[in-house]
Amino acid sequence: xxxxxxxxxxxxxxxxxxxxxxxxxxxxxxxxxxxxxxxxxxxxxxxxxxxxxxxxxxxxxxxxxxxxxxxxxxxxxxxxxxxxxxxxxxxxxxxxxxxxxxxxxxxxxxxxxxxxxxxxxxxxxxxxxxxxxxxxxxxxxx
Amino acid sequence: xxxxxxxxxxxxxxxxxxxxxxxxxxxxxxxxxxxxxxxxxxxxxxxxxxxxxxxxxxxxxxxxxxxxxxxxxxxxxxxxxxxxxxxxxxxxxxxxxxxxxxxxxxxxxxxxxxxxxxxxxxxxxxxxxxxxxxxxxxxxxxxxxxxxxxxx
Numbered sequence: 001x002x003x004x005x006x007x008x009x010x011x012x013x014x015x016x017x018x019x020x021x022x023x024x025x026x027x028x029x030x031x032x033x034x035x036x037x038x039x040x041x042x043x044x045x046x047x048x049x050x051x052x053x054x055x056x057x058x059x060x061x062x063x064x065x066x067x068x069x070x071x072x073x074x075x076x077x078x079x080x081x082x083x084x085x086x087x088x089x090x091x092x093x094x095x096x097x098x099x100x101x102x103x104x105x106x107x108x109x110x111x112x113x114x115x116x117x118x119x120x121x122x123x124x125x126x127x128x129x130x131x132x133x134x135x136x137x138x139x140x141x142x
Numbered sequence: 143x144x145x146x147x148x149x150x151x152x153x154x155x156x157x158x159x160x161x162x163x164x165x166x167x168x169x170x171x172x173x174x175x176x177x178x179x180x181x182x183x184x185x186x187x188x189x190x191x192x193x194x195x196x197x198x199x200x201x202x203x204x205x206x207x208x209x210x211x212x213x214x215x216x217x218x219x220x221x222x223x224x225x226x227x228x229x230x231x232x233x234x235x236x237x238x239x240x241x242x243x244x245x246x247x248x249x250x251x252x253x254x255x256x257x258x259x260x261x262x263x264x265x266x267x268x269x270x271x272x273x274x275x276x277x278x279x280x281x282x283x284x285x286x287x288x289x290x291x292x293x294x
Binding site (some may be wrong): 052 | 172198234238
């Protein structure tokens with residue numbers, strides 16, 4: 001249960017390089033099943049239109065999980081994530097098709113705290129829009 | 143229809159402990175497209191010092207009973223779940239959740255406020271093991287679109 005990144009090896013401004021994560025309709029269905037969130041706006045075109053939405057949306061929690069993954073992979077240990085919080089600023093519309101949507105995530109170390117903890121600020125975009133705001137994770141480094 | 147303010151301040155405790163299972167962790171990890179061995183391989187998790195498979199940090203969302211801890215099927219609350227979008231989410235973990243944990247979730251609806259024509263519901267969560275250990279805290283805002291009464 002130890003991060004593979006050392007506190008002394010990072011500084012404010014250290015970057016977590018951008019990665020792209022595809023999200024397709026089947027991923028939303030899989031996430032609905034695994035999470036238990038069966039809100040139809042995440043799988044039904046009709047329900048999304050009835051709710052006045054631009055299309056079927058990814059679960060916010062799936063976007064959050066995707067952003068968090070950049071941090072867990074970087075830290076080398078998912079147990080190193082002490083806190084994670086996001087605001088959902090723009091919906092991730094997932095078109096029906098093989099392409100789906102593509103979510104890009106990159107991060108930067110924003111603060112160094114005591115006890116070898118750091119705060120990572122995450123930038124998460126889809127189709128050019130920032131889909132998360134104030135997305136930050138506190139990580140226990142070694 | 144606007145939401146029932148009488149629900150503010152109420153807490154909802156999971157009726158039975160949520161049993162964190164290996165297959166559920168694996169299924170959740172597959173659903174977020176994450177092949178981290180600590181989510182899938184018990185031996186890898188043990189080699190890393192864990193007692194069993196580790197749950198991804200946001201797995202905690204699935205331990206909340208009902209729809210994000212709120213009694214959305216209670217007509218008295220007046221929440222149409224099809225009009226709901228997620229506003230904010232936060233988790234604070236005292237320790238990683240692992241397979242074998244039994245979690246009892248307490249969700250408290252701390253506020254409902256109108257923002258324009260939307261209503262924003264704020265909920266906080268606490269996750270304790272059935273042994274009484276506080277494992278994690280959470281906070282969530284949901285936006286009920288277009289349900290606030292027009293002003294004036």
